[in-house]
Amino acid sequence: MPRELILPKNPNLNAPRNFNRPHAVGVKADGLIFLSGMTSIDPATGERRQGTMALETTTVLENMAAMLADAGSSLANVVKVHVFLHSMLEMEAFNAVYAKFFPDAPPARNVSGVVLNAGMKVEIDCVAVSDGPATPARARSTIEPKNPMLNNSRRGNRPHSPGVRAGNLIFVSGMVPIDPATGEGNPGPISEQIHTVLSNMRHLLESNGSGLDRVLKLNVSMANMLESEAFYRIMPKYFPENPPACTMVGMQLSFGNGVEIECVAQA
Known part of the structure; x- marks a missing residue:
């Protein structure tokens, strides 16, 4: 096209x-x-x-x-x-x-x-x-994690979805560290926050027939760029081969979180 x-x-x-x-x-x-x-x-x-x-x-x-x-x-x-x-x-x-x-x-x-x-x-x-004749490429549907404790959108009554599938792509909302057992925030040491987010992202994608190995692009927001090396040390554990494209920036984050990560993946 x-x-x-x-x-x-x-x-x-x-x-x-x-x-x-x-x-x-x-x-x-x-x-x-x-x-x-x-x-x-x-x-x-x-x-x-x-x-x-x-x-x-x-x-x-x-x-x-x-x-x-x-x-x-x-x-x-x-x-x-x-x-x-x-x-x-x-x-x-x-x-x-x-x-x-x-x-x-x-x-x-x-x-x-x-x-x-x-x-x-x-x-x-x-x-x-884009609008047009109904085709698989134009199909739009929201996705949710199998673990309801990780549905931060629904639990927090926030006006967004955990992710949206459009054709063969999945767009995942920015994810902050959430304890999968309680659904509560987990603002511990930055390395622990990064592990939590990437593990929860894996769960969301696998809940919807995808996986971290199908991620095309990561956008990483850090509250403190001095801690950016922690992410780069941990990333290979979740993306050991053929890693995705990645952008990292320093930004204000909500609720004292040290990291927020979003992605685009193949469905």
Whole structure:
């Protein structure tokens, strides 16, 4: 399938062009749509719309819905979302709005605290399934671990799914260290946290017919980059051969966690 650039029908939403940025709004390929990170832009003027977390989140998601509609898709087809907040202290305010846009079978998600451009409070990117004739490549379904204690989404009543399958790919939400016996957080030494997350990720994937040997890409967020070598020492124990691609960054993490890991795997 050819690679196609996405252009919004409303030129005010073409932020890369309007702010002279050398990237596309989005790209469609192989039945999937990849949208660039979006901040709050007034669709009537093309200018930044700054305000409360609720206002900026609403604006971003309304514009995202419009972009996806222009590309022949919708928010209901989103499989993975990356959320970047200027402060993790605003997570509840963000979630209150976000949940209204994804009321059923929400996508996999990762949320991190970062420094955003121009004083914005939130930036969101996404991957979505494109609409079209029903084919296996366009099938979307949520996945859950067999161990209910590891279903942090359901147990914490959070507006995301543990993972989403789209065709032959599985998009896993950011995973933090959860004790599989109790479902409680396990913020112990960083090496213990990393083992817990990777073990739980293996369980989630194997619960859905996949496995760590089918992981294509890992995104690792560390609260303290001085502890990054601990991850690299442990990673080969879970990926002894043909390891996946991997990106590691330092970010604000919630609830005192030292590490959060997400992945994309083959189903």
